[in-house]
Amino acid sequence: MVDLDYQAVIDRIDYLVGERPGTVILVFLLVTAGLAAGLGGISTSSGTSQFTSGSPAQQALDQVDEKFGTSFGTDTASTQLIQRDQNVLAKPALLRMLRTEKRVRERENLHVAATSSVADTIATTLDPSARTERERIDTVEDATPSEIDAAVKRAAGGGLAGSLSNDFNPEAASASATVGVVTHEIPGSDSSSAGTSGGSSPVTTVQQRVQSVVQRGGTSDVTVFGSGILSAEFGNVITDSLLIVVPAAAILILLFLVFSYRDPLDLLIGVVSLVMAIIWTFGFLGLADIPFSQMLVVVPALLLAVGIDFGIHAINRYREERSEGYGVVESMETTTDQLLVAFFIVTGTTVLGFLANLTSSLGPIRDLGLVSAIGITFTVLIFGIFLPAAKVYTDRWREEHDIPQFGMQPLGGEGSLIGRFLPYPVLVARKAPYVFLALVVIFTAVAAGYGTGVNTSFSQDDFLPPSQTPGWYHTLPEPFAPHEYHTTATLDYLDEHFTAASGSGGSVTMYIRGPLRKDYALESIHHASYDPPDSFVISNSSTLATSEPSRYANTRSIIDVIRSYAQRDASFRHLVRENDVNGNGIPDDDLGTIYDRLLDSPYHDQAREYLSRDERATRVSFTTKGNASQADVVADAHNVDNRYRLNAIATGQPVVFQYIADTILESAVKSLAVALLATALFLLLCFRVFSDYTTLGLVNLFPIVVTVALLAGAMRYLGIPLNALTATVLSISIGLGVDYSSHIVHRFGDEYEERDLYDAIDVAVRGTGGALTGSMLTTVAGIGVLVLAITPILGDFGSVTALSIFISYVLSVVVTPSAMAVWGHAVERYGSA
Incomplete structure (x- = not known):
């Protein structure tokens, strides 16, 4: 002793x-x-978010959020309007969504910067001059069902399917669900983290107000969802x-x-x-x-x-x-x-x-x-x-x-x-x-040997209540009775009915840095999405040159913005063709001029979502399969980021988690x-x-x-x-x-x-x-x-x-x-x- x-x-x-x-x-x-x-x-x-803060993957995602456009700025937030109906592309459902958007936009304390939905797209397809919510409502009200069906078919090739459920049928002009988006400009808000932080915030307050507006409007087929609702x-x-x-x-x-x-x-x-x-x-x-x-x-x-x-x-x-x-x-x-x-x-x-x-x-x-x-x-x-x-x-x-x-x-x-x-x-x-x-x-x-095979996981679901809480919870007297919880059920619904459920890890972002004016820059970005790994979704459109099925991943990048503007503007389309060496619709030469023209166009905001101000950074969003495991998605993402000629870092919620x-x-x-x-x-x-x-x-x-x-x-x-x-x-x-x-x-x-x-x-x-x-x-x-x-x-x-x-x-x-x-x-x- x-x-x-x-x-x-x-x-x-x-x-x-x-x-x-x-x-x-x-x-x-x-x-x-x-x-x-x-x-x-x-x-x-x-x-x-308390776990993701400070991680290398989150730091890369923060850089993406900092550099690209208003959709990713710290002063903006988005609220999803999830509409479920027998057919959300039918006239009554389209009108309910348009009227919901109008009621939300009219409330000043909701700080609405923009709204977008399939109903907006159909209305402007019917009448391109319909700019305001009132004009779009009038356009859809005046249209016949056959005219609406025709508008759906015309709009289907322009990315309409991305906001519709997996059962979207363009020929029948039908789908059971759609997601509209309300963009808010909220001073002091921050939606940059891959995780979600709890507690009260300006975003939470605004989205709860949106929820109240929708409920008072009697639109029972629309569910309000977003990071603020999740945070609450x-x-x-x-x-x-x-x-x-x-x-x-x-x-x-x-x-x-x-x-x-x-x-x-x-x-x-x-x-x-x-x-x-x-x-x-x-x-x-x-x-x-x-x-x-x-x-x-x-x-x-x-x-x-x-x-x-x-x-x-x-x-x-x-x-x-x-x-x-x-x-x-x-x-x-x-x-x-x-x-x-x-x-x-x-x-x-x-x-x-x-x-x-x-x-x-x-x-x-x-x-x-x-x-x-x-x-x-x-x-x-x-x-x-x-x-x-x-x-x-x-x-x-x-x-x-x-x-x-x-x-x-x-x-x-x-x-x-x-x-x-x-x-x-x-x-x-x-x-x-x-x-x-x-x-x-x-x-x-x-x-001990058997125990080495124990799984490791980190998921947002770990911190959420189950989609169906036991009935005895609701028999508890106040103040012990818990709140009603809907977030998990909403996330499950998005996972089940949408290819890339918003907010549930259905996409991976490539953060790409390098001289984007070099003639190989856009071709490198395009080529990296060819023959994607198993966990990535393949584009549902045919290739540009033939009618054969696409072998490219379903992505969203600066290339898509260039193509969209080229379809709408003849002079820009001519500029792209002049500088497209191999005829695949992607410009190779004089990229600086193409970027300048794009940024001077009505597509400026969309371009800024994918192109940094110094034109030395961009991002590419890959859609991932809903049934793919997080580990498989991340492994495939790291394989893809090695394909880029420029410096690419895989990030996004799955990578961070x-x-x-x-x-x-x-x-x-x-x-x-x-x-x-x-x-x-x-x-x-x-x-x-x-x-x-x-x-x-x-x-x-x-x-x-x-x-x-x-x-x-x-x-x-x-x-x-x-x-x-x-x-x-x-x-x-x-x-x-x-x-x-x-x-x-x-x-x-x-x-x-x-x-x-x-x-x-x-x-x-x-x-x-x-x-x-x-x-x-x-x-x-x-x-x-x-x-x-x-x-x-x-x-x-x-x-x-x-x-x-x-x-x-x-x-x-x-x-x-x-x-x-x-x-x-x-x-x-x-x-x-």
Whole structure:
């Protein structure tokens, strides 16, 4: 044992807890009041943009947004008007869309810069002079159905299909859905991120107003959708999840507390301690200006679960001493002498498990690790000092007023259900520890190998509520009843009915830089889309020279703007032909003149969407198949960006999200390695300081290594991927799971100094096993209740973390005795280590 006077610190705490409990209670209450002031300063952050910010792929996308046109400027935003009908190309549906656009444009507070829809295209095809909404409405009203059908057929070759559902039939002039777009000029808005940020914003406010205008207009076949609507739902998900998860966790934990404490005053002390832990942590959150995100919804459940664990151990160990006939102060001194060391070990390993996530390059994961570590530190202070002081204070008060105590028998005592189970692992440790551990090692290796195949994912869907929430959600009374959610259903509809569902990752953008006036520039851009990979959509139009099916990708670029203007303007068409060397409709020579003419035309705004002001950057948008996986789309995008003669970078939402998914896997592996190494070193140091046996730290760690392997295998078997939140579980499971083995091993180390090997194992398992069982049940309940959260990512985290706690508990009780027996044999044979 290292000669460090840690006992002096414990003795000082013993004195304060035993002799000055009222002062301790007052100090903790004052600190609670001070930190409570920070609760009002908590801000929120949600959605996927908190992950994408700062990633290389997002930086490339930001450059695209910065350089190209008003559609991508930080002062613009677009709202989608999704119309569904038996036939959206029929006269009544066209008129409803046109009238909706007119009502939206007439509202000044909607900041409408432009509107566009299939209905606009049909109206201007019928009458090219129809410029205003009123004129277009009159044009469609005056047209016969046959004239409208003819206009649809004429407009079909000009890109009309891009705004219509997949069932568009130009011959029958029919389609079941269409998407119109309202462009807003909103000062201070920013729609550049591939992810979506939660909370209130100017875009959210405007789109909610559009939604109100459409609803009041009685246009039931039009759904309003956009980043602001999505952002609002992200924000609501946080509030709704907290309102469901926290009360449910509190109720479940209260039930377990009643079972574990079995005394009203002890129960009150435990509940007050839990509330204090929550106030301290979230007060710190507000004072430190760390925004509360969907990731941090798990923190209250973690704190409640860990706090209950500490509380049960403290009360149970105290009752062991009281049942032996010792007094209040003497029993608490014995309890704190032993448990403060165990709590220090447990807290150290738990904090290291959380802090290992600081190695992640993703900000929200780092925030989760930091806030959880701070919260656990606060929790151990409250349950290691305040709760014992409150227990001494109330028990003295009871004795003074002759008030009886209840539930004095510790959990796991002789004759209890738990007490009857606990001797079996000890029996295995006596009879066949080597054979048993060999089987455990083999099983661990198999599970670890299987677990390496666990999937990794990052998707906007992880943060959204399911398209159909369980019916019981809506039976909850106010204020617990959640909001109505429509975003996921809308995104699913777009995915199903449109080739490239807007906003759901149906396209990839190539950001191309180089001298765009060189004669090879446009030909290079065109050639890169030839014979596209499987995940890219092929253009549905024939080639220019023949009637054979196209072998080019479905793209949108500066080439399309040139072609569109050439179709409308004879002189420009002649200019293009003069400079088209190979006759494929793409100019090769004098590109500077062509760009100048294009930018001086009515197609100026469209050109600026694809051509930077210095004419050294452009973008090409590739449509991707709705059934293609994100990984396949990104792999194909990187293959295509190598085709360009100019410098091309693949970006867009799929690329950004795949980068995050890869980073998640890297973070999980890195944090796991750091957590294992840091925990091993910490345990070796602790047992070197607190006992004569340094290598007991490795015995402590062994069940946790097995837990991580089994957990990875279980995640793969259950189909739960490593996502933004579950990726943290592997390192967190080390921090939380080591709690169970730490209590057993530390108690064994104390008992082994006075007993023989197997008696020490038996006392350690029996003495801590009951409290471990109680804390396991409360921890599993407290964290497992996250499955009730509205978002899938929280449910997955709750399931996996609860599973890791259960596995840690079982292995600590079942495997640790045999590990201690093998360790004891080695020590007795080779001497102290």
